[in-house]
Amino acid sequence: MRIIVAGGDGFCGWPTALHLSQKGHDVSIIDNMVRRKMDEELASNSLTPIASLEERVNKWQELTGQVMRTYEGDLQDFEFLKRVLEQEQPEAFVHFAEQRSAPYSMIDREHAVFTQVNNVVGTLNVLYGIKDIVPDCHLIKLGTMGEYGTPNIPIEEGYIEIEHKGRKDRLPFPKQPGSYYHLSKVHDSHNIMFACRVWGIRATDLNQGIVYGLSTKETQLDPILANRLDYDSVFGTALNRFIIQAATEHDLTVYGTGGQIRGFLNIEDTVNCIEIAADNPAEPGEFRVFNQFTEDFSVLELAQMVQKIAAEEGLTVGIRHLENPRIEKEEHFYEAVNTNLLDLGLKPHLLTDEVIREILKTVQVHKDRVIKENVLPTVKWK
16 A cells, blocks of 8 residues: 655654565655754764665665655645645555654753644644545554553553443543653544544554664665664663663663563564554544553563673673652553554564563674763753
8 A cells, every 4th residue: 555654764664664665565754854853952873873864765775676755844844744645645644753752852841842843733734634635544643652651550442431420431541641742642642533533534543662672674684774773861762771781881770769660562563563553444533542562561670681681691780770850650550451453463572581682782783882971861850
């Protein structure tokens, strides 16, 4: 089918675009390159050297014969988006084009406003574009498990059956987002659900857990296709950051007690989940929610797993508990349902010792690129 991947130059978007293209879909990419500009703003970098988007798609065509068209522009520019939709006539629109960092959204007022305007307005434009130009197009939108927070009850997939004062209803699961970034995703979910109800749009909201891993089958075909890997305290996620700290023999820095439990998945599963959603679209008017994760771990458990593998590889690293820069529960109940994607055929890549070891060995090749002063947290919620 014809598929647009918005944010197709990013950590999740690039391997997803390659995977869908490899599966025979006609893929085009939208990106405004802002994530690369954020590296400049933060004086940071990807651990892995990454080629320009032009070099990437040209190499992909050279290797596979598959053409991926690229459009540089911003989803906040509706005239730009409208032209792309009219030209491409997509049957699915995969939406990764959002500011994705909780710490980035909490730097100050300016970064909070940017995050919410970029994410919410961009998604609103996509909804109007689909309604006006390609009304049968399936919106596949990346949400986050962080929308739910850490309630003291099991987390369902999007909805919950409630009985109140003798009456029952199926309602959206309550949201307790933990940052202005997570709040922007909640606003997106509400806007998409409303658009489905009033316009008959079909949409799948993928509440994704924290993604780990370095590469997919497609990104491993050539160094030019390599994916980015973030390790700094603003964009680096817990497991990737711990592995990079281990490679440089830096103490693994756990925020608070480390009892924070979250859902995780391998980047290989991210691309497979998008394929599954595309191959099994929502019905017109349906706002479908999938919890996109495969396992859950506490932050301290992750640190201990990495410490064990590092020791086996001859690396001596400690675990250091830092004052938590975030406002969050550090010890809590956590149980979340994730059956929808499994029922549709997802076969998870689990976090084994060998997976950690493989990432660690790859990271060691590029460890000289680490800017060590970027590893410890500088953004505080208060």
